[in-house]
Amino acid sequence: MCLLLAALALAGGKKRFAVLFALLFFPLGMALPRLYESGPDPALSALEGKRITVAGSLYENAQKRQNGSVKIPLKIESATHGDQTAPVNAKVIVYSNGHENLAYGDEISVRIRARRITGFKNPGATDYARRLAQSGVFFTAYAEADKIKPLGSRERSGALLRLVNGLRRDYAVFIRQNLPNSQAEIVNALSIGEKSALDETLKRKFTTLGIGHLFAISGLHVGIAAVFFFMTVKWLLKRSEYIMTRFVVPQIAAGLTIPAVFLYALLAGFGNSSVRAAIMAAVYLVAMISGRRDDRMNALAAAAVIILLFTPNALFEPSFILSFSAVAGILLALNRFGVKNPESGENRTLARKTSLALIAVVFTTAAATMTTLPFVVNMFGVAPVLTFPANIVAMPIALAMVPLCVVAVAVFAALGFVPEFLLSSLSLLSVTLTAVAEALFSLSPAISVPQMSRLTFALFYMALAAAFFVKRGRKTAQVAAAVLVVCLTASATYDFRPAGNGETEAAFFDAGRKNIALFTFTDGSTVLVKGGFSRKARSAFIGSAVVSRALLAKRITKTDHLILLANDQSQLNGAAALIENNSVENLWINGAKLNNKLWKTVENYGVTWKKIHKSPPVHDISKNGATQLKFLRLEDFTVADSRFPRPVILKIVCGKTSFLLMESIHNIHSDVEKFDIVDIVENRELRSDLVFLPEITKRNKNALLRLVRSARPSVVVCRMCKKMFGENPTFEIRETEIEGMVSVFTDGEQITRTEVFSPRRHSVPQTRAPYLREATQSP
Structure with missing residues (x-):
């Protein structure tokens, strides 16, 4: 409404009122969506995660996606669980492997398991959950094509919209x-x-x-x-x-x-x-x-x-x-x-x-x-x-x-x-x-380029305003515009954030079932570790959208070492996207080969790539030898399928501080029910200040518990694992799915503090006192 008044004021020649209305419009625009946001439907929320049969109609045409799947925007009107049917008024995005011909107004019945949409809490992340919530969408689901039953077209839907959407389809x-x-x-x-x-x-x-x-x-x-x-x-x-x-x-x-x-x-x-x-x-x-x-x-x-x-x-x-x-x-x-x-x-x-x-x-x-x-x-x-x-x-x-x-x-x-x-x-x-x-x-x-700060934004548009609105011939205004350009250049090239005080940062991403960690060392070098095997050939969304945006938000445009502990198609495609979006010098693969897309990308960008299982176990990645990569692996383990990763633990040593990361193979290979890497690797090699755990399941829970006992860490970072360690663990536990991205800092002697990422306040300190290695005990 304020924008409308501003436009009318401009039309009437009253520019002062136009500016006033425009200034009023923006805070109102920021506040109104919050006032009109409504929560998810209570009936569907009560059935979240359960197998239900829902019936409803499409509020948009079904869309075929680039990976071959089909996106079906469905407005649910009823949900059946067991022998009980409840009325529901909710929008759900259903993904399927068929039915791309469904159009606006078509009624369908489908059996799904609705899941609440959650966004990733990392720097630079787009809040997809909130964006969809503003459109009334809180849930997503997947259904096989044979589970979807078309029930015909809804006659009471808008005839023109049905005609146009049918033509588009x-x-x-x-x-x-x-x-x-x-x-x-x-x-x-x-x-x-x-x-x-x-x-x-x-x-x-x-x-x-x-x-x-x-x-x-x-x-x-x-x-x-x-x-x-x-x-x-x-x-x-x-x-x-x-x-x-x-x-x-x-x-x-x-x-x-x-x-x-x-x-x-x-x-x-x-x-x-x-x-x-x-x-x-x-x-x-x-x-x-x-x-x-x-x-x-x-x-x-x-x-x-x-x-x-x-x-x-x-x-x-x-x-x-x-x-x-x-x-x-x-x-x-x-x-x-x-x-x-x-x-x-x-x-x-x-x-x-x-x-x-x-x-x-x-x-x-x-x-x-x-x-x-x-x-x-x-x-x-x-x-x-x-x-x-x-x-x-x-x-x-x-x-x-x-x-x-x-x-x-x-x-x-x-x-x-x-x-x-x-x-x-x-x-x-x-x-x-x-x-x-x-x-x-x-x-x-x-x-x-890294993301612009608010100061850079302000200076940039002030410079544009000077260029657009300052009249020719006014030297003072021209000098002011030149000063703004200089300030803009300085703000774009200089990092105004406080210095890291000579500390190494280990950032553990909120990335769902993917295990992603970024190490930024005092000399400016970086190591990015990606794990989390998936049998399904998923897209490169995590690599291209989540990780790339977080790197740029942290003002990192170059990655010295990209280490893939898993070698499924989504990891390989994500690595290709990272190489295209961010400069990568060295690529480490925990497998036998690259896929076609990653191979072409590596060749085009001149990236040096190595196989972990054929490389020496220790690598110095700093000039003074203070930072090392150690690959703790099982040499005589045979992989029946080259698509699967080998068992390996990555140990990153920074001075006297060490970090332990691994790719769990218990969910991949059927012949490792009793396999425990602790039996293979000496306990002194497993001792670390921090352990980053992969996704915990029934098959790998006991092995991971034994690994943590042998490592005797000060901090354990995981997706969700607090229940596994009981009520009074002797180490600090950080959960990325609950808290968002977790950053751990070390001065080379010990871990000094941890921070969790807040989308509104950026990094929030959680621990200020240094961790003492001598105080840690076996859980």
Whole structure:
């Protein structure tokens, strides 16, 4: 509401009131979502973790994901457990291996085990749980395709929405059946905004190049579509002499273009960026119809108001932030630096038109890049370097593809298929776009940068404000702008956090069943350890999203040693993502081979990789020999399947302090029921100040208990293990799933303190007194 008043005040020329309303809007925007947040449905909460049969309808189309699974957004109305059925009103995201053709309004019955969505508590982590909670989603579940029973379509659902979503679903299926996978997903993304199945590697390359916006239906796409609709309707109307002699053709064409633009936005999924662009286009067209001069900033404000009235939580979504900041930057830059060309359009030569178009692309790209740079850095951890050439090359391809995609959707809606020549054209353009991205990406188009601090944010936008609003010729203002730029550069390159006082930090991540630890030594070198074997071929989400973001949040852009204690596909794919996002020098593998993706990544980035079971047991990783890696392994153990890791314990020695980490094999190999590494390794090798335990199960519980007794640690870090050690253990226990990321500090003599990560207050000290090694006893 405050933003609406601000827009009206601007329209009335009262800028002081506009600023006041804008300042009021932001604290209200931060507070309102908290007021409207509701908890999970009590009935479903009582059934959490139990096998239940639920019935409900889809509130969105089912989406095929890049890993082949299907995401089914389901609104549950009833749940049956045993012989009792209870009414439920809850949204659940169900993942399955089939039924990608389910659409909005379809009713289904499915047997699931609902799980509460929880986010990871690490630096730089996106709070997915809260983001989904703001949309009313608190639970997730998995169901095999044969457990899902379609019950038909709900007639009382909106007829238009069912029609549009059915068209989107059928079009996406048709394109996937008639084009190769990568080309089909690009066409679907540019046609109907369906990008859930896009290859993650391809999306990362486009994002790194600064052209990821091509896959999100936004102002570029809606603008091209609006011009296409307008010119087509105008050309058709001019065919009629009756209309030409009695009406103003451009005004009629503008009026007919408005519903076409909103229909296009609806076909594109009605996301924030497409709605914003459609509203702005509509305001511009209404101004054309009325003969008045349009105000683009007011149009942008109106678009924001309309979106936030219906979805207040959109204020915190990346798509909303990036979309509106980019357009605002372009409009402010045009207002400040735009130069009116006295030449009329008819007198311009082809070369002149081409040069002006090129200048427009460079200008808008620069404005959008500068205004969104802090958000891009903190959201994706990269600063694009080749944004300008990438956009200059990719824009013409997009200008050609978007109208063809619009025609393809229209033809499919009318005929039920897309002609072969149109499919061939879209295929050729998508191949060209991919080839351009691959070629530019090979030139190292971006650099990984740590997240910006709040001070950096403030200085950055103060510098932009000085550039946009300071009038020319005022030397004082220009000097102030220069000072801001200097301060910005200093804040971006200097770490204002307190120094570590010469201490080594061992950070243990909250990463679910994955065991991830980061060691940062006093000389600046780093060791990242990843474990937690999984039989399922999962995605690289933990490596690419959780670990990479945490490293950048801790201002770490280089990893000296990446050690994989597990060698399943998710670990290998996650390692490839880490190498791409963060500089890695040495890679250690606890297995016989790499998969194809990791092998190519290692070759492309020149990473040195070694096999743990074929390397010497002790490695000095510091110049003075104070820091060592020790691999305690069972030499004569035979692995029947090369996909499984070997039994190994990693011991990291820092001065007189040591840390013990291991990958449990009791949950992997069926022939190690009685295996206990304590029988193989001498107790003096197991003695450590800290033990980081893998996931505890019935099969490995006794072995891990014996390991802890032999290690005699001061601190035990685990996912959840307090119950296992009784009420009065003689060592401190830290649980990452409960407390979040745990940081342990040592001065080389002893452990000095531990901290747990708080998303709001960052690291919170938990222990200030040093740990005394002599005081520790066997539990």
